[in-house]
Amino acid sequence: MAVRSTITTLFQEVAREQQRQLAPLTDDLKLLQCGLDSLSFALIVARLEDALGYDPFDTAESFPVTFGDFVKLYEARAA
Amino acid sequence: MTLWESVAGTAAARGGALIGSARAVPLASLACASCLGGRLDALRGRTVVVAIRDQLTAAIALLELDGVARRMVVCTPDLAPEHLPHVARSAQADTWLGDSSSGAPPAGAGLDFALEADPAPEPGTVERRASCETEWVLLTSGTTGAPKLVAHTLRSLSSAFAGQPQEEGAVPVWSTFYDIRRYGGIQIYLRALHAGSLVLSSAGEATTDFLARAAAAGVTHISGTPSHWRKALMSGAAQRFSPAYVRLSGEIADQGILDALRAAFPRAVVAHAYASTEAGVGFEVRDGSAGFPATLAGKSDGGVEIDVSRGTLRIRSPGNAAAYLGADAPALRDPEGFVDLGDRLELRDGRYYFVGRSGGIINVGGLKVHPEEVEAVINSHPLVRMSLVRSRRNPITGAIVAADVVLTDADGTGPEQGVGERIREEILAACRTTLAAHKVPAVIRFVPSLEMSASGKLVRPRA
Numbered sequence: 001m002a003v004r005s006t007i008t009t010l011f012q013e014v015a016r017e018q019q020r021q022l023a024p025l026t027d028d029l030k031l032l033q034c035g036l037d038s039l040s041f042a043l044i045v046a047r048l049e050d051a052l053g054y055d056p057f058d059t060a061e062s063f064p065v066t067f068g069d070f071v072k073l074y075e076a077r078a079a
Numbered sequence: 080m081t082l083w084e085s086v087a088g089t090a091a092a093r094g095g096a097l098i099g100s101a102r103a104v105p106l107a108s109l110a111c112a113s114c115l116g117g118r119l120d121a122l123r124g125r126t127v128v129v130a131i132r133d134q135l136t137a138a139i140a141l142l143e144l145d146g147v148a149r150r151m152v153v154c155t156p157d158l159a160p161e162h163l164p165h166v167a168r169s170a171q172a173d174t175w176l177g178d179s180s181s182g183a184p185p186a187g188a189g190l191d192f193a194l195e196a197d198p199a200p201e202p203g204t205v206e207r208r209a210s211c212e213t214e215w216v217l218l219t220s221g222t223t224g225a226p227k228l229v230a231h232t233l234r235s236l237s238s239a240f241a242g243q244p245q246e247e248g249a250v251p252v253w254s255t256f257y258d259i260r261r262y263g264g265i266q267i268y269l270r271a272l273h274a275g276s277l278v279l280s281s282a283g284e285a286t287t288d289f290l291a292r293a294a295a296a297g298v299t300h301i302s303g304t305p306s307h308w309r310k311a312l313m314s315g316a317a318q319r320f321s322p323a324y325v326r327l328s329g330e331i332a333d334q335g336i337l338d339a340l341r342a343a344f345p346r347a348v349v350a351h352a353y354a355s356t357e358a359g360v361g362f363e364v365r366d367g368s369a370g371f372p373a374t375l376a377g378k379s380d381g382g383v384e385i386d387v388s389r390g391t392l393r394i395r396s397p398g399n400a401a402a403y404l405g406a407d408a409p410a411l412r413d414p415e416g417f418v419d420l421g422d423r424l425e426l427r428d429g430r431y432y433f434v435g436r437s438g439g440i441i442n443v444g445g446l447k448v449h450p451e452e453v454e455a456v457i458n459s460h461p462l463v464r465m466s467l468v469r470s471r472r473n474p475i476t477g478a479i480v481a482a483d484v485v486l487t488d489a490d491g492t493g494p495e496q497g498v499g500e501r502i503r504e505e506i507l508a509a510c511r512t513t514l515a516a517h518k519v520p521a522v523i524r525f526v527p528s529l530e531m532s533a534s535g536k537l538v539r540p541r542a
Contacts, residue, residue: 017507018516032286032314038306038444041313042475043521050522057474063339065315 003052003078004071010047014040027068034067048074081146081209082233083109086272093250093275098296099135100281100289104200106272110207112200114139115176119147121192123210125174126150128167128190130158132180134279136198138259138268140176145233146209148174152216152228155260156282162225164188169228169405170216216404217262219356220447228404229356229411237269238381238398239360254278254293256303256311262356263329263445267302290316302326305336306444306476317343326363327351329445330477331433334369341367357411358418359398361385370432386417387424387431393417439469439539443517444476450539453480453518456510462486462502467529469540471522482506482520485529499525 008025015022015036023034031041049055056077064070086095091106113119114136127148131137134156144151152170154163160182166172167188175184175193184190215236218226234241253271257264259279271277278296280289290311293301301322303311308327311317325340325347332351340349353361353371361383364371376387383396395417402411413419421437441448450468457466464485471481486502503523510519530538 030287030315032310038310038476039517042444042473042479045475046471046473046479046521055474058335060335061339062342063309063312065313 003075006051007044007048007071007074010044010051011036014043014047017043025067027066027071029067030065031067031070052078054078081207081213082142082269082272083145083207084209086142087207090272090275095250095271095274095276097135097138098276098278100279100284100292102135102199104135104139108202109139109142109200109205111205112202113143113205114196114198114200115143115194116197116201117203117205118194119143119205122174122176122194123147124149125192126152126170126172127174127176128152128154128163128170128172128184129176130154130163130181130184131176131178131196132156133178133198134258134260134281136178136196138277138279139200140196141215141268142272143207144176145213145215146207146211148213149211150214150216150230153218153260153265155218155226156258158218158226160185165225165405166218166228169408171404214401215265217260217265217356217400219262220449223449224452228408229400230402230404231359231400233269235359235398235400236265237273238396239266239354240270240273249299250275251300252276252278252296252298254280254296254298254301256280256289256301256307257329257445258282262354263302263304266328266354266360267300270300286310286314287316290314290320293322294320298322300324300326302328304329304445304477305332306330308336308340309475312339312343320344322347325349328354330442332369333477335474337367337369353392353422355418355420357400358394358420359396359400361392361394361396361398368430370427370430373426373429373431376431384417387426389419390423391419391437392422392424392431392433393419435470435540441468441470441478441480443478443480446515446517448480448518453482453510453514453520456513457482457484457506457520460502460506460509462488463506465529465537467537467539468520473521476517479521480518481522481524483524483526483529485526 018040021035054077056073064073095106097104125148129151163185173191175190178196184193215231217229221227251274253267255264255267259268278293278298305327325344350363350365352363362375376385378384386393399418423434424431425434439450453468454466464487467483469481470478473479
């Protein structure tokens with residue numbers, strides 16, 4: 001749960017900084033339809049690495065498509 | 080041979096078309112239709128700033144102007160208006176070619192003739208007579224924020240594929256995530272015109288929509304940066320698309336993205352190419368592994384010489400640009416005639432891997448960032464003594480901008496919590512006001528000092 005709330009907070013923080021309208025973060029929300037661009041995702045992933053101490057993309061077998069996939073990717077590594 | 084002469088005998092004859100998001104133009108129709116409304120001859124021998132915003136119109140104009148204009152300056156769609164006078168003067172331009180959304184030509188830049196291109200080619204008699212070898216001038220980002228002008232010819236731009244036999248069977252349909260006015264895009268534009276059709280991307284179009292359009296148009300060959308491809312994979316739309324050839328260029332292709340593309344497109348050849356506006360296309364790697372085999376160093380069949388003896392990739396080839404243009408323009412080649420952009424290499428197990436740029440240039444999703452430009456903005460904050468902007472690896476855009484900042488009262492302990500936050504916000508606000516979004520530091524760290532060399536320069540990280 002801690003991982004999910006860190007991720008949610010960072011999505012909201014970066015959306016505010018980049019002046020983007022963020023869609024409600026449900027698990028089936030497609031990442032590319034959440035209102036953020038590639039640069040925003042890059043910022044989120046970098047800050048998550050600082051906050052959590054790992055970058056799950058370096059061993060990921062596929063790219064996350066939905067917000068739920070994204071959270072799972074981070075939670076799997078935390079477990 | 081001009082571009083039109085080549086197209087008339089190949090892509091136009093095979094039914095090729097330029098396909099935008101809203102309309103398509105059959106190449107054969109351009110034999111007797113023009114976007115320049117009967118004024119093509121008025122541009123003969125001129126140096127033309129091609130500032131057309133609409134990508135499809137620009138694609139037609141470039142095709143029409145080759146062999147007619149003495150020189151054409153291909154403006155990127157995001158070129159800031161304040162750089163236009165510098166661009167026009169450096170190219171010694173005398174003519175402006177815009178469209179309804181490109182604004183007025185800059186005053187006092189020596190442009191004595193202006194034309195507006197029509198978005199739809201008007202039918203009429205067009206005499207496509209060649210009178211010169213046109214110089215194609217491309218723009219690439221420079222240290223100060225002002226673009227550098229890089230002079231090519233159709234021959235140098237086409238050298239990576241000219242003379243290759245047409246593929247048998249179905250006519251290829253090319254597409255690219257790049258805008259065709261960037262080097263990576265112009266390569267695909269020319270390849271498509273050499274062979275078949277081109278599906279253009281559209282600024283602001285969602286990745287999902289673009290890929291759906293590409294799939295519907297039967298795209299067989301498609302290119303983009305690793306960052307474009309990561310975004311495509313995240314869109315989920317790649318599953319409904321089955322190209323025969325997937326190309327990556329413009330950034331370092333890491334093993335992760337190559338593996339992900341091979342899994343997503345099991346039937347496609349996945350190739351990554353090394354190319355730059357200045358050096359041209361160096362080589363293409365098709366073995367599915369990051370980096371390139373050490374055996375590529377030396378001379379290849381196409382006259383491309385690859386030298387790695389100095390630790391950076393140096394290329395001497397017919398695809399090299401001729402020169403940078405403008406007063407005080409630096410030399411494009413080193414004394415031995417190689418183009419060296421400072422891409423540093425490391426040899427491991429018979430393969431060379433890219434390990435970053437000397438000079439510290441950061442590549443954020445295919446867009447270059449010169450650290451000095453960002454440091455200048457950070458250093459303008461009254462409480463900042465100095466700063467170092469560097470690259471930080473990122474799985475989405477390849478790299479992001481990180482800044483180490485020394486404050487004027489630095490005593491090694493860093494600013495107090497609240498003060499630090501306020502300064503960080505002020506620095507970021509200044510960066511957001513003056514810099515493009517990809518240049519704004521993603522991370523700012525306060526450090527007690529930065530390493531200086533004996534000559535008093537900041538020591539930049541080697542990777």
